[in-house]
Amino acid sequence: MDFNLRTSLPKFQFDYTNVKVQLMKVCVGASTYLYIVGDCENGSYEWICVGPCLKAQSNQGYGDQSIALRDGLCEYHGLPGEE
Numbered sequence: 001m002d003f004n005l006r007t008s009l010p011k012f013q014f015d016y017t018n019v020k021v022q023l024m025k026v027c028v029g030a031s032t033y034l035y036i037v038g039d040c041e042n043g044s045y046e047w048i049c050v051g052p053c054l055k056a057q058s059n060q061g062y063g064d065q066s067i068a069l070r071d072g073l074c075e076y077h078g079l080p081g082e083e
Contacts, residue, residue, distance in 0.1 A: 008050075016061025017044040023065050026073075034072045036065050047072030 012019075017038055023045070024036040032051030038044055045068040049056045056075060062068040 012048060012057050014046055015059055017046045018042070019046065024069060026069070028073065028076045032076070034076060036068050036072070038065060049076055
């Protein structure tokens with residue numbers, strides 16, 4: 001599955017981030033990708049997880065893209081020790 005930021009973003013609504021760029025794309029599972037998107041000028045970032053049956057997103061307005069990445073990974077994989 002290929003995620004096109006320009007055509008797919010209207011499906012995702014964010015209260016705190018005006019998404020202007022895709023910063024990262026990480027393969028987290030079979031055909032499932034975690035994207036970090038955001039507005040670098042205003043320091044606001046979100047994660048989007050897209051796969052064949054999974055579509056999830058944040059709506060936090062993270063001030064750091066690495067924190068958005070961490071939370072997106074935890075959302076997909078679960079916290080350490082969770083089963």
